[in-house]
Amino acid sequence: MTNAPAILAEGLQKTYGKTQALAGLDLIAEEGTVLGVLGPNGAGKTTTVRILTTLLKPDAGRAMVAGLDVVTQAEQLRARIGLTGQYAAVDEYLTGYENLKMFGQLYHLSGANARRRAKELLERFDLVEAGGRTVKTxxxxxxxxxxxxxxxxxxxxxxxxxxxxxxxxxxxxLAMWKVISDLVHDGTTVLLTTQYLEEADQLAQQIAVVDHGRVIAKGTADELKTQVGGERLELTVGRGGDLNAALESVRKYSVGEIQIDSEHRHLIVPVKKGTNLLVEIVRDLDQAQVEIDDLALRRPTLDDVFLTLTGHAAEEGNALSDKLVSDKTPQRSAR
Incomplete structure (x- = not known):
């Protein structure tokens, strides 16, 4: 291990015609960690990955991966990185074993070493029984x-x-999460792009939220959640309960605007964290004789973070920059 980050990007810019895919993007990932890159379609995630894996050249900025420049040392770098794209790029008419042996030979492994490595990987990924079947099955x-x-x-x-x-x-x-966690445990550095926010929450030590080609927030999952605010009280008044009475009972605990959903008899109350807070609220509601169907204290989720930072949910977006480069060629790896 060295003190240099495994992945470093500074001021990356990339334009396709009139569309600016990257507008000065910065990233950093330390060795042996997972960096989660979140963003809607068109945010620039795939463009960033393609630049960092030498498949595209940036218009401006610089990037280093595994201590090598992605532009001037691209040839050497390709032997030190792996890439799995959005769509599996394996030959469905070959068996799983034959696919892995072929990739080993493309890497100039000897026949014996390619066969040995293929068998090792089939075992590691729980594909031994399927190794002799064609991938189309x-x-x-x-x-x-x-x-x-x-x-x-x-x-x-x-x-x-x-x-x-x-x-x-x-x-x-879940099976893929286990594989990724095992790789990182063995020392691999992973840059993970995803629209599944629970995936980043589960796997990533650091998260970068990307929108319009820039990193608009970064930190651990907990740090990003803190940016949204503290805990929130969510309660649903029973059909026989008084929503207004519930509102008055919890108002003194609120540290911000209370969201009221009259149709579903639901309140969301931003509150300060406190060890006895829920007990006190339950006591006050009981004294006001408010019938409650559901009551809980919840922390913000990464979905809340994403919505607050970008103004839309993670799966939304207009698929601009990433779509321009998404399916022109199969994504296998930078090899």
Whole structure:
């Protein structure tokens, strides 16, 4: 381990015609960590990944990955990184084993070493039983695991995962999270782009929120949640309860504007954190004889952070810059 970050980007700019995909983007990821990059479609996530993996050249700015410049040392860098794109880029008419052996040979491994590495990766990704089947018979989750395995043929110190769990069911997503966590535990640095905010919350030590080609917020998940505010009280008044009475009972605890949903008899109250707060609120509601269906103290989620920072939910966006480069060529890796 060195003191230099595994990934460093400063002032990256990229324009497609009249569309500015990146407008001075800065990123940093330390060795052996996961950097989560969040943003809506068109925010610049895929463009950033393509620049950092030498597939695109920036119009301005600089970037270093694994201590190498992504432009002037691109050839050397490609042997030290792996990339798994949004869509699995494996040959569906070959078996899983044949795919991995082929990628090993493309990396100039000897036949024996390519076969050995293919078997190791099939075992690591729980694909041994499926290794002899053609990939067209694989489920979506199995294809994604095979695609990730192919990115690890040469055990790269830095791995780029561009929305790796897109299209997976919850079970497949959890399995992929386990694989990523194991890689980081073994020392791999991962840059993960995702629109699944719980994914970043689960995996990333640092998170960068990108919108309109810039990083608009960064920090740990807890630090970003703190930017939105403290805890919030959420309560739903029973059908026989008095919403106005509930509102008056909790008003003194509020530290901001109370959101009132009369149709669903629901209140959201920003409150200060306190050990006995919920007990006190329950006592006051009981004294006011307010019937409650649901009552809870909740912290802000990354969804709240995203909505506050960008003005829209994570899955929204108009797919500008990323769409321009999304499907022109299959994304395998920068090799």
């Amino acid at each position: 694989y489920s979506g989750g199995m294809r994604r695991r095979l695609d990730l395995a192919a990115s690890l043929i040469m055990m790269p110190p830095v791995l780029f995962l561009d929305e790796p769990t897109t299209g997976l069911d919850p079970r497949g997503r």
